[in-house]
Amino acid sequence: MSAVPPSRPKVLMVSPMPDWDLAPMREAYELIDLPAGGLGGLATTADITALVTSGGRGAEAALIEALPALELIAVYGVGYDRVDLEAAARCNVAVTTTPDVLTADVADMALALTLALARRIVDGDAFVRSGAWPNGAMPLTGNVAGCKVGIVGLGRIGEAIARRFAGFDTKIGYWNRSPKPSSSWQAFPTPAALSAWADILVVAVAGGGDTVGLVDAATITALGRDGLLVNISRGTTVDEAALIAALESGAIAGAGLDVFRDEPTIDPRFSRLGNVVLSPHQGSATVATRRAMGALVRTNLAAHFAGKALPTAVLSRHS
Ligand code: 8YV
DSSP states (O other): OOOOOOOOOEEEEEOOOOOHHHHHHHHHSSSEOOTTOOOOGGGGGTTTTEEEEETTOOOHHHHHHTTTOOOEEEEESOOTTTTHHHHHHTTOOOEEEOSSTTTTHHHHHHHHHHHHHTTTHHHHHHHHHHHOOGGOOOOOOOOOTTOOEEEEEEEEEHHHHHHHHHHHEEEEEEEEESOTOOOOSOSSSSSHHHHOSSEEEEEOOSSGGGGGGOOOHHHHHHTTTTEEEOOOGGGGOOOHHHHHHHHHHHHSSSEESSSOOTTSSSHHEEEEESEEEEEEETOOHHHHHHHHHHHHHHHHHHHHTTTTTTTTEEEEEOO
16 A cells, blocks of 8 residues: 655745756645736635745735635745735734845945946947947046945845945945944935935835835935936835936936836836936846845745744744
8 A cells, every 4th residue: 555645735936936946845845836817726725835925026915815824925035015914914924034145146236236327337338339439438437436325224235235335435324214323334314314415325225115205306306416326125215206307307317226116117218318227126136146045935934844933034923
């Protein structure tokens, strides 16, 4: 008589993950892809106990509530602004994220966008490729050394950005919701005050209801005609309409953006602007970091199903 194989926990894959994560996950779990048309496309949702989602996709209340056996939402990312935490708490569902392992790469992206923007790297590339160089030099550009860099949100990623900019001989100021007495950088009382001081404003604050439009029209224009804005946080944290207006009118000099309000669809006006560098939300998108993020998702899943404490929970279950 052959033994009945033990059934593997069912895990709903709301967002894709690389094969290097899927292969080991399939050994431990039955992975179920969320159908394009939603949960209605599944024969049953009654025994799905965990779901994996990205920072950008998250998990809304309707999804959480439609999964009666759900115990864990494992976010493949550090941002959980798109996860309905109230619904998760109500349904006694734990939520984990992947902090720390992506901090360095996201901070690097902030520096890359700033340098690309100030030194017009993308324009320079196009200039060389076009064959225009023999006819005369490319116009002079702005620079970063000696500039005042204002960081909106001095969390883990904001701190890492500040440390990197310090290596570029810049002056660093910041705004943070709660005071950071241990920080040696100059604190400002509001994002607008920080922006009025800064030459370059880097937005690194967490997304979510509290920070929607935090960098508003007044904060953007306070940067001035030579000012640069860089956003690696969430598209929601900057008033996008006000940013486009400021870029179109020349109220600020330029923007380097890794995040957009309605990504992956972007406002078509961005593509017509010559003073922006646009990146398709690539902050954490390196092989090394995505491997580390995937490993952390799997560690959290394994801990949950072994009944152990979750290594990186932002919300735990009550017993
Ligand atoms: C990822 C992110 O793009 O960590 C986050 O919150 O936005 C990014 O690292 C995403 O979560 C990976 O799918």
